[in-house]
Amino acid sequence: MILIHPIYSTTKSSLKSINFYIIETDRDLLLLDAGYPTETCWDDLQSELHRLGYEVTDLSAILLTHHHPDHVGLVNTIRGKVEIPLYVHEKSTPRLRREPNFMDMRIAFYEQLYRESGCGDVGKEQIQHLLASLDANASQAIDGELTYVDVEQSLFGFEVLEVPGHSPDQIAFQYRDLLISGDLLIGHISSNAIVEPNEDGERIQALSQHVQSLQKIANTNVNTVHPGHGSVITDPKALIHERLEGVKRKTDAIRDLLYTSQQTASDVAKQMYEKRYKSQFPLVMSEIIGHLDYMEQLHMVDKEYKHGVYMYSAR
Numbered sequence: 001m002i003l004i005h006p007i008y009s010t011t012k013s014s015l016k017s018i019n020f021y022i023i024e025t026d027r028d029l030l031l032l033d034a035g036y037p038t039e040t041c042w043d044d045l046q047s048e049l050h051r052l053g054y055e056v057t058d059l060s061a062i063l064l065t066h067h068h069p070d071h072v073g074l075v076n077t078i079r080g081k082v083e084i085p086l087y088v089h090e091k092s093t094p095r096l097r098r099e100p101n102f103m104d105m106r107i108a109f110y111e112q113l114y115r116e117s118g119c120g121d122v123g124k125e126q127i128q129h130l131l132a133s134l135d136a137n138a139s140q141a142i143d144g145e146l147t148y149v150d151v152e153q154s155l156f157g158f159e160v161l162e163v164p165g166h167s168p169d170q171i172a173f174q175y176r177d178l179l180i181s182g183d184l185l186i187g188h189i190s191s192n193a194i195v196e197p198n199e200d201g202e203r204i205q206a207l208s209q210h211v212q213s214l215q216k217i218a219n220t221n222v223n224t225v226h227p228g229h230g231s232v233i234t235d236p237k238a239l240i241h242e243r244l245e246g247v248k249r250k251t252d253a254i255r256d257l258l259y260t261s262q263q264t265a266s267d268v269a270k271q272m273y274e275k276r277y278k279s280q281f282p283l284v285m286s287e288i289i290g291h292l293d294y295m296e297q298l299h300m301v302d303k304e305y306k307h308g309v310y311m312y313s314a315r
């Protein structure tokens with residue numbers, strides 16, 4: 001028997017809440033994801049534990065859906081108080097550790113990506129920002145031992161499902177018809193497939209992975225999803241259908257733009273997102289490049305390398 005106790009730590013951002021979960025099994029007290037490294041998340045964790053009659057030191061393990069900072073924030077603090085294992089996907093390692101070689105490679109990857117996408121000065125500014133945040137965020141690196149999950153196997157009574165796309169290391173935890181999904185599926189906003197390099201510096205086909213992961217969940221018996229942000233999803237199959245339709249609508253809109261002229265990814269992004277191109281540059285570029293990669297795979301677009309940038313046209 002597994003009991004899931006959600007913690008919804010509210011945030012002013014469009015994410016609405018940072019969710020993490022206390023799980024009671026017959027033998028263990030688990031924490032699934034670990035919020036942001038903020039006092040609010042810490043207080044919310046404490047009060048939920050107290051309500052259930054526990055202390056932080058009663059936890060027996062932490063499990064992570066993926067390595068993003070709003071899912072791992074309290075890990076070091078908790079493991080500073082109680083020595084417990086941290087279960088992660090193997091691919092989380094260089095990202096959680098913020099390994100210098102990996103982080104340098106990642107910045108070089110984005111530098112080339114933005115340059116070849118025709119992003120010009122806005123791309124260069126983003127690289128400066130990434131370089132500055134390397135030092136600023138160094139303290140967020142996760143310490144201590146990591147235990148790798150066996151994917152598609154059971155762990156503490158959950159089935160561990162690999163669901164990459166939003167991040168390359170994302171896993172979801174299924175118990176009967178319930179799924180704790182990380183950021184695969186969010187009710188009030190569509191979750192982003194974030195374009196990233198793999199461990200060898202090659203671009204991950206993030207949107208294609210995300211689509212496959214959504215289809216994978218649609219083919220299970222899951223009918224309740226506990227997401228990484230926002231409220232419980234009670235009709236996940238309808239929502240997955242909606243999200244897949246959304247991808248289709250966006251690829252159609254991009255193809256319409258590319259019928260008129262050959263364009264860079266940056267040109268497409270500016271037309272699709274206007275003001276958000278500058279204010280949310282990395283997300284917007286990731287969204288457009290992800291869609292263009294996916295469209296290339298589906299033979300909807302052609303790409304040509306000209307004078308240092310990739311030019312796309314509709315097929």
Ligand SMILES: [Zn+2]
Nearest residue numbers: 066068166183
């Ligand atoms: Zn995330």
